[in-house]
């Protein structure tokens with residue numbers, strides 16, 4: 802596996818993925834403090850102070866080398882406007898597996914940006930990084946996120962029932978995954 806990999810920007814016809822920067826603080830705070838955005842995320846809406854810490858941590862996460870390493874690039878349009886963030890984490894080196902996730906600002910939703918950004922990450926995962934499998938975990942009530950997995954060709958591999966006490970209720974988790982050969986076959 803060609804690791805370590807140091808973050809390099811990714812681009813499509815409409816989008817650019819690059820690292821979070823200190824001047825993203827306003828946009829990232831707007832995103833991560835929004836109760837609707839956070840509804841199906843593992844965390845509660847964050848304060849500006851909390852986002853300041855998160856931004857410093859995530860902006861410095863630039864290298865994939867070991868299990869647990871992650872990158873959290875910003876999704877931007879070609880004018881540089883902040884649209885949201887992607888999450889991509891190495892889950893296992895032996896199994897060449899990573900986890901993927903996505904968040905879009907409300908005014909950037911409904912245009913296919915998250916699916917397109919995830920496609921860029923999957924191209925990277927199964928191309929340059931030589932991974933075997935990428936998975937996503939989500940709250941099955943999060944229909945927008947389920948639809949992204951389906952559009953990407955990810956398989957629904959599991960549904961854990963009330964396995965997690967989260968935000969005052971027992972919560973289910975859906976597990977979706979795609980293999981390198983499946984991504985290539987769909988390309």
Ligand SMILES: CC(C)(COP(=O)(O)OP(=O)(O)OC[C@H]1O[C@@H](n2cnc3c(N)ncnc32)[C@H](O)[C@@H]1OP(=O)(O)O)[C@@H](O)C(=O)NCCC(=O)NCCS
Nearest residue numbers: 838841903904905910911912913914915916939945946948
């Ligand atoms: C989950 C989330 C990213 C989904 O956003 P989204 O805008 O629906 O996803 P996409 O950017 O892929 O856009 C897909 C939608 O745009 C539409 N669309 C419009 N133009 C499009 C285009 N050119 N290409 C593809 N889709 C397009 C699609 O039809 C689709 O709408 P539909 O699902 O109603 O059919 C968003 O709701 C979100 O950020 N939620 C809060 C954070 C969150 O829950 N993250 C996931 C945690 S698991």
